[in-house]
Amino acid sequence: MISHHFHxxxxxxxxxxxxxxxxxxxAATSALAADHLSNPLADPPQWKSLQKYQKTITHDEFERxxxxxxxxxxxxxxxxxxxxxxxxxxxxxxxxxWFTLQFAKEGRRPQLGVRSWRTAQSLPRQKRQGALxxxxxxxxxxxxxxxxxxxxxxxxxxxxxxxxxxxxxxxQVARMLAPKLRxxxxxxxxxxxxxxxxxxxxxxxxxxxxxxxxxxxxxxNPREDFDGPDDPLKDQTVRxxxxxxxxxxxxxxxxxxxxxxxxxxxxVLCLHFNAEAWGDERNPTFIDKNHLHLLVNGTYLAPELAFxxxxxxxxxxxxxxxxxxxxxxxxxxxxxxAHAMQLPPYQYTTGTVTPVGTxxxxxxxxxxxxxxxQCPVLxxxxxxxxxxxVFARIQAGDYEGTRSINGVERxxxxxxxxxxxxxxxxxxxxxxx
Ligand SMILES: [Zn+2]
Numbered sequence: 001m002i003s004h005h006f007h008x009x010x011x012x013x014x015x016x017x018x019x020x021x022x023x024x025x026x027a028a029t030s031a032l033a034a035d036h037l038s039n040p041l042a043d044p045p046q047w048k049s050l051q052k053y054q055k056t057i058t059h060d061e062f063e064r065x066x067x068x069x070x071x072x073x074x075x076x077x078x079x080x081x082x083x084x085x086x087x088x089x090x091x092x093x094x095x096x097x098w099f100t101l102q103f104a105k106e107g108r109r110p111q112l113g114v115r116s117w118r119t120a121q122s123l124p125r126q127k128r129q130g131a132l133x134x135x136x137x138x139x140x141x142x143x144x145x146x147x148x149x150x151x152x153x154x155x156x157x158x159x160x161x162x163x164x165x166x167x168x169x170x171x172q173v174a175r176m177l178a179p180k181l182r183x184x185x186x187x188x189x190x191x192x193x194x195x196x197x198x199x200x201x202x203x204x205x206x207x208x209x210x211x212x213x214x215x216x217x218x219x220x221n222p223r224e225d226f227d228g229p230d231d232p233l234k235d236q237t238v239r240x241x242x243x244x245x246x247x248x249x250x251x252x253x254x255x256x257x258x259x260x261x262x263x264x265x266x267x268v269l270c271l272h273f274n275a276e277a278w279g280d281e282r283n284p285t286f287i288d289k290n291h292l293h294l295l296v297n298g299t300y301l302a303p304e305l306a307f308x309x310x311x312x313x314x315x316x317x318x319x320x321x322x323x324x325x326x327x328x329x330x331x332x333x334x335x336x337x338a339h340a341m342q343l344p345p346y347q348y349t350t351g352t353v354t355p356v357g358t359x360x361x362x363x364x365x366x367x368x369x370x371x372x373x374q375c376p377v378l379x380x381x382x383x384x385x386x387x388x389x390v391f392a393r394i395q396a397g398d399y400e401g402t403r404s405i406n407g408v409e410r411x412x413x414x415x416x417x418x419x420x421x422x423x424x425x426x427x428x429x430x431x432x433x
Contacts (some may be wrong), residue, residue, distance in 0.1 A: 005192040018183070036093065038307040040209040041249045045312030047091050047099045052114045053319040059103045062087060065318050066088045069298040069327075069364050071305065072354040079305050089315055091308070101319075115320050117266045117375035120329075120432035130185030130433075137181055138189045138265035139174040140197040140369065142272040143167030144247060145194025151203075152247040153229070156386065164385055164394055168195060169414075176418045178268070184426060189263045191255050199254040203242040206250065210241035217426060229281055231409075247340040248368070256372035265328065269421070270369050270379040274346070278386040290387040292343040294334045295379035297371055298364025299354045313371050326376035327357045327364075328432070333378060333424030334361035340420035341382060382417060 037044065063082060066075065081088045088098040123134050145167025149155040154166035171192070178188045192198055214222045219236050226234035234240045259268060274291070278284035297317055304310045317323075338345070338361055344360045353363035370377045383390045392405050393413040402409040410416070 036306070036308040038214050038310050039245075039249050040305075041245065041253055042309040043253075045091070045308050046314065050099060050101070050312075050316060050319060054102050055104045056114065057101075057104060057319060057321070058106050058108070059084060060106060062101075062103060064319070065323055069323050069354065069356060070300055070314050070318050072299055072364070073301060073351070075305060076302065077355070079311055082294040083099055089311065099315075101315075115374075116260075116264045117322075119325050120429050123266070123429075123433060125433065131430045132181060133185030135186045135267065135429065136189070136263070136265040137186045137192050138263045138268045138374075139177060140191040140259075140268055140270045141167065141170035141174040141193075142196050142270055143170060144192070144195060144251065145169075145238070145341070147173060148197065148247060149194070150229075150281070151243050153281075156278050156281045158284065158391070161395060164391070166273050166275075166385065169273055169394065171195065172414055173271045173417050176398070176414055177271075177421060180418065180422050181425070184422070189265065191258060191263070191268070197251050197254075198258060199246070201246060203239070203246045203251045205240040206245040207238055209245055210238045213241050213245070214238070251369045253372065255369070259373045259375075265375055268346045268369075268373045268375060268377045272379065272381050273383050273385050274381040275385040276387075284386050286386050286388050286391070287384065288387065290343055290390060291346040292334070292338055292341055292361055292382045293346040294330045294337075294361060294362045295353075295365045295367060295370060295381065296323070296330050296356065297366065297377065298323070298356065299352060300366045301352065304366055310366070310371070314366075315373060316374075317371065320374060322376045323375075326378065327362060329376060329425070329428050330362045330378050331357035331359045332428040332431075333421055334359040336379075336424035336427065337361075337382060337417075337420040340416050340423075343382065346381065380417075380421070383413065 017069065045311075059082070066080070066082070071080075078093075079090045087101045087102055087103070089101065091097045091099050116135075124384040137196060143149070143152050143154045143166050145154075145165045149163070149167055152167065155163055157163040159316070171194075174190060174193070178190070181188050211222065214236065222241075223233075223237045224235045225239045231237075259265065274293075276285075276287050276289060278286075298313050300310060306315065334357075338344075351366045355363050356364045367379060370379050385391065385394065389406050390413070393410065396405065396412065398412045398414045402411050404410075410418075
């Protein structure tokens with residue numbers, strides 16, 4: 001099912017792949033050596049690109065977003081200093097160079113013109129053409145699936161039952177969502193529409209970068225390979241590091257380039273299914289817990305703010321003013337999903353998130369995708385795949401109407417997911433336009 005929206009991606013790949021192969025070795029050697037970047041594939045910060053945000057945000061608004069969403073766990077004045085009329089953000093710690101952001105005067109209407117995406121209120125009024133008329137939505141099915149599902153550790157199997165592959169389930173959700181959103185007037189594009197990576201790179205292309213990561217972590221002479229998925233020291237091998245650089249770093253960074261340079265949507269939906277640790281992929285642990293939550297970008301932790309790229313990307317995201325819009329959309333969609341799924345909110349036990357909004361289901365967290373996509377992003381984490389009821393529903397696949405699951409009549413898990421997302425988006429955009 002390759003749509004017109006999908007085609008531009010192909011040419012982008014060819015041009016980017018050459019660029020990437022050339023820049024990769026530079027990145028692997030110089031970026032980590034120049035330090036202060038979070039990843040050998042990270043783009044160095046472009047501080048000049050923030051000039052367009054001069055005098056677009058007031059002191060109070062900057063402080064509010066900093067303290068409640070992005071740096072809710074605090075920010076050292078080694079990195080950001082907020083004064084009455086301006087803020088200083090560290091660019092280079094060795095040279096001690098700082099970016100100065102001048103604030104707009106209090107009480108002036110905020111200027112929100114410098115961005116590629118549109119809020120619900122700034123969309124053209126086209127009520128007769130549907131609640132989502134004109135809205136550009138990019139669907140980002142999480143993970144890759146197919147032959148990559150085991151490598152990306154989003155695969156488990158019970159006996160002879162068909163294996164659970166999150167990357168294929170999320171693609172099915174995206175393919176079912178697209179026609180429903182289009183029928184409501186939205187322009188829908190796919191960030192991924194097959195069980196293949198978006199990045200042209202493969203783990204073999206990333207071995208030098210993997211060695212650089214291991215060296216930076218203090219491992220000088222790493223083992224090449226590991227002994228299967230249960231090897232406790234697999235993360236200290238070249239193969240494991242090159243694979244994670246492939247399916248996580250390179251893949252998500254390529255998706256971000258596609259989103260920001262080509263698709264330029266008003267909203268990205270990152271589609272996932274959640275799970276609790278399942279242990280052995282061929283003898284997975286099942287648990288009683290089942291829950292739902294949505295993530296938006298925020299909660300940069302102290303070590304993350306120390307990286308030049310993440311600090312820059314945090315400030316860029318704050319200044320582009322996506323937060324209020326994405327939290328409002330997330331709150332509305334979380335409520336319709338929670339109602340349809342009858343799931344409690346996930347309770348984090350780590351200190352890596354901040355509850356935001358009013359639904360109880362939305363948290364701010366610093367993930368690569370929510371940080372790099374330059375528009376509102378909703379990151380969905382419904383259902384625990386290794387809960388036995390959810391597993392039974394996954395095995396049942398998609399179907400019309402309802403079927404008895406553990407004695408209760410339920411719609412297909414895919415339709416429940418899709419229909420509740422659509423309902424939430426319609427409620428939000430109908431109300432806000
Ligand atoms: Zn996932």
